[in-house]
Amino acid sequence: MLPLACYLGVTLAMPLLDGNAGPAFAEHAILVVLGSALAVIPWPWLMRARARGR
Amino acid sequence: MKRITLTLAVVFAVKLYYRSASAADLDWILRPTVWLVELVTRIPFVREAGIGYFNRDVGFAVIPACAGVNFLVAAFATLMLAQRGRLWLQLPVAALAAFAATVVVNAARLAVAVGLHHHRVSFWFLTPPRLHQLEGVIFYVTALFLLALAVQEKKPCAA
Numbered sequence: 001m002l003p004l005a006c007y008l009g010v011t012l013a014m015p016l017l018d019g020n021a022g023p024a025f026a027e028h029a030i031l032v033v034l035g036s037a038l039a040v041i042p043w044p045w046l047m048r049a050r051a052r053g054r
Numbered sequence: 055m056k057r058i059t060l061t062l063a064v065v066f067a068v069k070l071y072y073r074s075a076s077a078a079d080l081d082w083i084l085r086p087t088v089w090l091v092e093l094v095t096r097i098p099f100v101r102e103a104g105i106g107y108f109n110r111d112v113g114f115a116v117i118p119a120c121a122g123v124n125f126l127v128a129a130f131a132t133l134m135l136a137q138r139g140r141l142w143l144q145l146p147v148a149a150l151a152a153f154a155a156t157v158v159v160n161a162a163r164l165a166v167a168v169g170l171h172h173h174r175v176s177f178w179f180l181t182p183p184r185l186h187q188l189e190g191v192i193f194y195v196t197a198l199f200l201l202a203l204a205v206q207e208k209k210p211c212a213a
Contacts, residue, residue, distance in 0.1 A: 035191025
């Protein structure tokens with residue numbers, strides 16, 4: 001989960017922390033969360049398949 | 055703790071630089087990325103002062119927001135925090151690896167984005183700009199997981 005934490009930290013947490021989150025931030029956040037969820041979906045299955053293959 | 059502090063310091067410094075950087079300031083990352091996009095898509099981009107790189111026929115511009123700096127810092131942080139060992143040796147290696155990964159991943163993302171833009175693809179609430187952003191997030195998160203996996207692969211197997 002480290003890569004996801006780094007990405008969400010940079011794209012969501014940092015703009016909030018440094019006050020750089022503009023009016024479009026809510027839409028940005030929804031798209032980041034949606035895209036991250038879609039990207040993460042295959043990973044548990046891939047990791048299980050990789051572990052079985054070893 | 056030293057590793058986390060150093061990583062966060064670099065990440066904040068790059069983000070601070072990026073906040074006020076112009077297209078000319080970011081040419082060190084825009085130029086190789088656009089070169090790779092041109093190679094893949096066969097679509098030429100012309101450098102335009104104050105904008106970045108632009109193709110009039112397709113109507114697609116590679117602007118500072120497309121430079122992939124957020125991915126660059128996320129990749130750097132992932133590489134730094136996923137490893138153990140000599141910190142000062144890993145810092146430049148992680149920075150170089152993050153830069154190379156950013157150019158390749160961002161060029162692939164932009165090549166797909168050019169295709170989506172050219173064909174005016176949209177779906178339900180996903181307008182072309184939203185789809186462009188969503189595509190970027192999927193590309194970047196997948197690439198970060200692959201980077202972390204590549205770093206883990208280097209670890210010796212416990213018997």
